[in-house]
Amino acid sequence: MKGIKHPRNDETINPSGNASIYDIIDRVDSSRRTFVKGSVGTTALAAAGGLTLSGLVNTVQAAPVPASLGFPGIGFESVPASVSITTPPAASAVADKITVPAGYTAELFVAWGDPIMPGGTAFASDASNTAAEQAKQFGAHNDGMAFFPFTGADGKPTADRGILAINNEYTHEEILTPAGVAGANIAAVRKSQAAHGVSILEARRRNGKWAVVKTSPYGRRLTANTKTRISGPAAGHALMKSNEYLIGDNGSFPTGKQTDGFTAYGTINNCANGVTPWGTYLTCEENFNGNFGANAPLPATASGELGKLFNRYGFTDAGFAYNWHKQDPRFDLAVNPNEAHLFGWVVEVDPYDPKSVPVKRTALGRIKHESAQYVVDANGHLALYMGDDERNEYIYKFVSAGKYNPGNRAANRELLDSGTLYVARFAEDMTGQWIALLPGTVGVDGKALRDNANFAGADDAEVLAKILIKTRMAADAVGATMMDRPEWTGARPRIGGFNKIEIYCTLTNNNRRGTNAPSVNKADGSTTAGAARPPVDAANPREDNIYGHIIRWQEDGDTVLATTFGWNLFLQAGDTKTTKTAKPTNNYKGNIVADPFGSADFGAPDGLWFDPFGRLWVQTDQIGDASGDWKNLGANCMVCADPNTGMARRFLTSPNGCEVTGMAMSPDGKTFWVGVQHPGEGAPASNPEKISRWPANQWGVESDGVTSLPFGRPRSAVVVITKDDGGIIGS
Template structure:
C-alpha cells in the first residue's frame, strides 16, 4: 500500500529502457496470555456472548456464511452510497453504526509520550514515544481473564508504513533549512510499528497512555535475523552507532544483527500470539551520493539492485544524504536488511523483533496463516509489485496448541513455495529449494544466481533473492498481489480456501510484443509487459481483481490447488471502452451500488464475512468519478455479493482492519488523508480527523487541526451487536 508521496507499484520506480534469536521472544506470563483450546460455531459463539482465544485464532482456518435465498445471509446492513466528487472529509458508516477516533499520528502511546503539536515542530525523540505515521495493517491481541479472551482490553499492533514529509516537518522535505539528520531521524522514527494498549472505559475506547506495553519499533530499532539466510555474507553490513547527530561506522555486522524495519505495509499474526509485520516498498529509502548504483551487468549487487528496484535517487526521501547507513555507495549490502517478515511479541516489551529469513525476501504484503487439521502451519504471502508472485511458506514443525514455547521458532524452518496458475483452473506450488529444476531444466543449485559451497548457502541465496528464484522456476506473474486472507472453516466447512487481492497492472497486455520476467533474474523490477492470461485476464487492469484458491486434499502440505477469480473490480456505469474491460463483475443489489476498484486490504472476520479495502487516488476524480472515495466493503464468499460499509476522507487510503473477540468492535485504519498537500498549506485537501471530531478518544483533550493525520477509527453498532451481522 502506498500513496502518491510513496510511489504506487503501478508506476515504475527504476530507470530502465522501459517506461513508466533464537531465544529472543520470551514467554509471557501464562495466566494472562494462555490460548484456550476449543471451538464453536458462529451461532453458538454469538449466543454465548464471546469466543475463546483458540476460537479466534482457529477461525482463520475455517466457514462459509450459510447459504440462503434472497437477502445476503449473514450481512445485516445496506450499502452506503459512494462518496463521489467532492469527497467529504469524514469517515462514513451505515445507519445504526458509530465511528469514533481511537488514535492518530503523534498521539502519545507510552508513559514518556508528549501530546501532538500541530506545528509539527516535535523532533525524533518525541516521535519515538508517539503513534507513528500512515497507519496500515494491524491486529488486536486481547488480554485474557480466567481463560476467556477479553473484548474490552488488549494490545493493538499497527503498522506505520511511510511518511508524507510535507506535513511531517514544518517546512516540508527541504524548506529553508535544507534536509539534514534531524529531519531524517524524525522520518525514520515515524516509520515502523506502534504497539499500544487500548481499553474500553465508560463505553469509549481509549489508548492507555501509561501502559508498560506501549512502545515503538522504528527504522533504527535493533533486531536480529534468524533462519536459513542468517549469517550469510549478503546480510553483513556496516555496523553503526546510531545517534541523533548521525550514524558513525563502528565495523561490520555478523549477518545476525540488523537495525530497523520500514515501509511496514500489511501484516499477519500467528496462532501462538505474535505479530507479523511485512516490509514492502523498502527499496525507495536507499540512494547513492555518487548519483549512480552498480548496473545489472556489473555483478551480484547490481543485479540485486535491478531486480528489487534500488536506484540512485530512491523515492526522494533523502535519507541517504543525511544517514550513511542508507547510502549504497558506502554501505552496499544494507538493502538486503529489508524485504522480510518480522515477528514481534506484543506482550513483551523487552523482546527483540526477529526477521524470519525462511519466508523469503521481496516486497512483502501480508502473511496469512492457516493451520490444517493435522496442525501443519502455512503462511500465504503476496509480493506487491506489477508482475510479481504469490508465495506459500510451510513450516517443518507442527503447531503445538498446549505449549507456546514450542512454537516460537516454527518460522525458522520449512519450505518456501511460489505459485503457478494454469489455464485449466489448477495450479502448483513450486518449492524454492536447491534441487528444484528451473524452467530451463537446470537445478537452482547450479544456477549462477544461487551457487554456493553447499546447499545451505544455496538456500540462503534463494531466500535473499526470492524474486529471482521465482523467475527461474516459471511462476505466474500476477497483477500486484497484495493482501491474503483465509476463509474461516466454521459450521463443518473444511476447505482451505485462500484469497488474494490483485490491485492493478497497467502494463498487463500493454505491448504487441509481450515480455515476461527473464528466467535469469535480470528483469528490472516492475518493467515487464506480460500478455493477459487466465489468472490475470484483463489488459490495462486499472481496477484490479480478487483471486482465490483451494488446497488439494484440504492440507497446507498440498503442492496442487484449484482456483478461480472471485471478483473483477470495476465501474459498472463507466464510459470507458471497451466496456467489458473496465466494468467489472461486482455482484451487488442494486447493480452498481457497491462498485470498487484497486482492492488492497483483505480480511475475514471471525464469522466468515470477507472485508475488502481499497487503495486508489481517493478523491473521486478521473477513473474514479463513479466509484468515489476509497472504501471498506463486506462480501459474501458464497454469493459474491458486495456491500459498501465505509468510505474514507478525501485522498486517503482505507487500510488495516481487526476486530475484538466478540465481534462487536471493529478497528479500521485511515492512511494519508489529504495526500499531496504542501508544507505551505497542509490542509489543502484534508484536515481529518479534526474535520470530523472536536475531541480525542478520551472525550476531553481537544483535537488539534492544522494538518491531516493518519489514524485508527473504532466502529461499533449502536445496539451493541456484532459488526456486519
C-alpha cells in the same frame, strides 16, 4: 499501499485478444467446474472482463444478505459512494469524512502523533515534535493491524482490553516537519525514521468508550533504528553483513567493522501484517527499496551480483525521495550496499513482551511482503500465504517443517525458521502448482537452482540462503505466474459446515498487463522491478487491469502440505457506470454482485480479511479523490462480501485523498478498528491542509474527549466502529 511512495503505473498502450475466462472454464473438467461455477454462482460465471452484468443481476430493494454455508449474512445496506461536493480547503468531489451505515458509529481512536507510552507528549499541529518525541507517539501512515486480547479471570480472551499492534508504513515528508523538506538535516531524517515501523499500544474500553492507555507498560514503538535479530537460513550469510554504525541523534558513525549477519537495525515500510496462532504479530516490510538512495551512481545490472539485485528489487539513486541517504550513510547504497538485504522480510514481534527483540524470519523469503496469512490444517501443519506487492510479482506459501503445538507457546517460537518456501504457478485449466524454492528444484532452463549462477554456493546451505535473499530471482527461474500486484491474503474460516482450505488474494491493479510490446520477467532474474508487460492469462484475464480483481484457491487434499490446488476468480472489480472504451478482455465494469446493481462498485482491492464469523472484508487503495478513472467510485471504501455468492455491500467511505487499510476486531465481534492512511496526501509544505483537514474537521477532540484536536495537518488515524445496538459488526 499506493500513495505517492508506491511505484507508479505507466500508460497502457494496445489491446490483446486472448481467450476469455468463459473459454477457459469450458475447457476444464467437470470436477474443477464445480468449484469454479458452483461455489460462487453468478460471480464466477461472469468472470470475463468484457461481460456486462446488468442483464443478469436484478435491481431490487436492498434487504439483508441471508446466511449460508459458513457465512452469517450481512445486515446493513450499502452506504453511497462518496462523490459529494465539499467545502474549502478540500477542493474535491469527495466528502472529507468517514461514513458508515445507519446504526453504526465511528469514533477517532488514535492518530499520528498521539502519545501511546509513558513519557509521550501531545501532537504538535505545527509538526514541531522532535524525533525523540515521535518515538513515543503513534507513528505515521498506519496500515495493517491486529488485536491481541488479554485473558480474563475465566481464562477466556477479554473483549474490552487488549493490545493493538499497528504498522506505520511511511511518511509524507511535506507535513512531517515544519520546513517540510525531506532529508533537510539529520533531525528531519531521524524524525522520519522514528515515524516508520510499528506502534504497539494498549486499548481499553471503560464505560462503553474505547481509548488508548497512554501510560501502559505495553506501549512500545519499533522504528527504522530498533535493534532486531535475523534468524533462519539466510542469517549470517555474507550478503547479510553490512557496515556497522553507531546510531545517534546527530548521525550514524561508522565503526570500521561489519555486522555479524545475525543483527539488523530497524524495520521500515511496514505494510500489511499477519499473526501467528501462538499470539505473535507479523509485520511485513514492503517498499523498503524506496527508503534507500545513493550519493554516487549505483552499479549497473550487468556489473555483478549487487547490480542485478538492485535492479530486480527496484533500487535507484534517488529512492522515493525520503533522502535519508543524504544524512545517514547507513542508507547510502554507494557506501553500504548490503544494508539493503536486511529489509524485505517478515518480522515477528511479541506484543505481550515489551522487552522482546523483533525477529526477521528469513525462511519466509525476501520480497515486498504485503501480508502473511496463517493456516493450520487438521494434522497441525502450519503454512503462511504471502503476496509480493508490485506489478508482475508472485504469490508465495511457506510451510513449516515442524507442527504447531497449541498447548505449548514456547515450542512454536522457531517454527518460522525451518520449512519450505513455495511460489505459485496458475494454469489455464484452473489448477495450480506450488513450486518449492529449494537448491534441487529445476528451473525453466533445465538446471537445478544450485547450478544457477545467481544462487551458486559452497554447499546447499549457502545456496538456500541466496535463494531466500534473492527470492524474486528464484521465482523467475522456476517460471512462476506473474500476477497483477498480489497484496493481502486471507483464509476463509472453516466454520458452519465449510471445511476446505480456501485462500483469497487481492490483485490490486496492473495497467501494464496485455499492453505492447509484450514481455515477461526473464528467467535469469535480470528484469527491472515492475518493468515487464505480460500478456493476459487465465489468472490475470484483463488487459489494462486498472481496477484489479480477487483470486482464490483451495488446497488439494485439504492440507497445507499440498503442492497442487484448484483456483478461480472470486470477483473482478470495476465501475458499472464507466464510459471508458472497452477492450477485448476488459470493459472496466467488473462483475461485482450487488443489490441494487452497481451499489457496491469498487476498484483497486488491497486489504482483505475474514472476520471470525465468516464475513469477508475488502479495503481499497486508489487515488481517492474521484478524479479520472475514479470519478464514479469516489473515495476509497471498505466493503463486506459473501464468499459463497460474491454479494457485496459498501460498509465505509473514507476522507479525501486517503487509503483505507488495516482492520482488527475484538473477540466478541462488537468492536471494529479500521485504518485511514495518508488523508490529503500530495499537499505542499506551504499548505498542509490544502486537500484534507481530517480528522480534526470530523471530531474536533482527541480520543480522550478532553484535549482539543488541533487543525494544522491531516493525520493518518485508526477509527473504532461499533454498532449502536451493541451487536456484532456486519450483522
